[in-house]
Amino acid sequence: MRARGWFLVMAGFGILTPAVAADWPQWRGPQRNGISQESGLLKQWPKQGPALLWQLTDVGDGYATPAVVGPRLYLLSNRGMDHEAVQALSVQDGKPVWSVRIGNVGNPNQEPPYPMARSTPTVDGDALYALGSDGDLACLDTATGKPRWQKSLRRDFGGKPGKWAYSESPLIDGDVLVVTPGGNEATLAALDKRTGAVIWKSAVPGGDAAAYSSAIAIEAGGRKQYVQFLDKGVVGVDAKTGQFLWRYERTSTGPANIPTPVADRGYVYSANARRFGGALVQLHATQDGVTAEEVYFERDVPNTLGGQVLLGAYLYGTNPKGMVAAEFLTGKIRWQAEGVGPGAVQYADGHFYVHGEHGDVALVEATPEAYREKGRFTPAEQPKRVRAREMAWAYPVVANGRLYIRDLGTLWCYDVKDSKAR
Numbered sequence: 001m002r003a004r005g006w007f008l009v010m011a012g013f014g015i016l017t018p019a020v021a022a023d024w025p026q027w028r029g030p031q032r033n034g035i036s037q038e039s040g041l042l043k044q045w046p047k048q049g050p051a052l053l054w055q056l057t058d059v060g061d062g063y064a065t066p067a068v069v070g071p072r073l074y075l076l077s078n079r080g081m082d083h084e085a086v087q088a089l090s091v092q093d094g095k096p097v098w099s100v101r102i103g104n105v106g107n108p109n110q111e112p113p114y115p116m117a118r119s120t121p122t123v124d125g126d127a128l129y130a131l132g133s134d135g136d137l138a139c140l141d142t143a144t145g146k147p148r149w150q151k152s153l154r155r156d157f158g159g160k161p162g163k164w165a166y167s168e169s170p171l172i173d174g175d176v177l178v179v180t181p182g183g184n185e186a187t188l189a190a191l192d193k194r195t196g197a198v199i200w201k202s203a204v205p206g207g208d209a210a211a212y213s214s215a216i217a218i219e220a221g222g223r224k225q226y227v228q229f230l231d232k233g234v235v236g237v238d239a240k241t242g243q244f245l246w247r248y249e250r251t252s253t254g255p256a257n258i259p260t261p262v263a264d265r266g267y268v269y270s271a272n273a274r275r276f277g278g279a280l281v282q283l284h285a286t287q288d289g290v291t292a293e294e295v296y297f298e299r300d301v302p303n304t305l306g307g308q309v310l311l312g313a314y315l316y317g318t319n320p321k322g323m324v325a326a327e328f329l330t331g332k333i334r335w336q337a338e339g340v341g342p343g344a345v346q347y348a349d350g351h352f353y354v355h356g357e358h359g360d361v362a363l364v365e366a367t368p369e370a371y372r373e374k375g376r377f378t379p380a381e382q383p384k385r386v387r388a389r390e391m392a393w394a395y396p397v398v399a400n401g402r403l404y405i406r407d408l409g410t411l412w413c414y415d416v417k418d419s420k421a422r
Helices: 153-157
Strands: 007-009 051-056 067-069 072-078 084-090 096-103 122-124 127-131 136-141 147-152 171-173 176-179 188-192 198-202 216-220 223-230 233-238 244-248 262-264 267-271 278-285 290-298 309-311 314-319 322-327 333-337 343-348 351-356 361-365 373-377 397-399 402-407 410-415
Touching (some): 067 122, 072 127, 084 136, 096 136, 147 153, 188 223, 216 262, 233 290, 244 278, 262 309, 309 343, 343 397
Parallel strands (some): 244 290
Antiparallel strands (some): 007 096, 067 072, 072 084, 122 127, 127 136, 136 147, 176 188, 188 198, 216 223, 233 244, 267 278, 278 290, 314 322, 343 351, 351 361, 361 373, 397 402, 402 410
């Protein structure tokens, strides 16, 4: 699918259904926490893995994960450095519905060189919000791909991305869209999701560059806040005004601030890629605003770029040694297992779906008692890697009984629904 100009509408759009619990409408799912409410899924995989429904080998380059709503799957990809696009595909067979170019690939001369599309589109009703790696922000009609409005984080906000360009997935909170241009003018910004009009700009002290994480909305320290992992640390800003509230810097010492923070009942967990560890802070209301008190900083807690999932009192994810479970409030390790090694983690129906950085996919029972693997396979026809140290970095997605795995230019769709639950 090669779109020319600003957009190319392809045949067969149809009518989209409203988002339901089994949909995956944005980065890390309905609540941005890596958790699906879906049930009736397989508890054990066959030796060869779940049944492959379809596979595409030419979806375009990228590390982005799909958003899935009803009969449509939405994905950012690039073809070369001057064509980064959003495409809509049919979940039934992967056939193209429409494709819309939104801009160029950001920082194409980055080192180490991983210049590709990275962000997950956010679907909200009949609107889709996408951020290209060069900072091109677009609101599109989900049925046709027709643009409603567009902005540039670089030109319109004086944006300053990290060396690997923009990777954020836009946050929709009610009528507000939150993005992270980075820099001194608008480190974070809130826009009217319907028009793109600016509601506020937050100039965070220090003018951090945008990192590679995506913001979340929380209630803590007596304030509704947007929490984001910037280049120099995790910060919180007031959701109504953009006022800077607090910062925590200790987890920003690694090469790339990537994982989305995890928040629960006034606590915020953050981690840096691989060897630098993870930390928990507790937010407290003060006369002047909010402070972040460190509860712990531990090396072996879940900390890789594949994200962390909080279930009850326990935090799950991977570290450089493999998969790990830890107590959320203490950092104490409950178990550690090699599994498929470091990777990205999603939860659904009592199990974790783990996409290892070396390409393997595992099903792991979600329990703090021990590591219990319920299946493992390697998707067929793995893409060829031409860049040094490049790995399988896209997160897995489970939506409406299907497992989607993306790796560079390939997208696989598997049936993970339990036949007894159909």
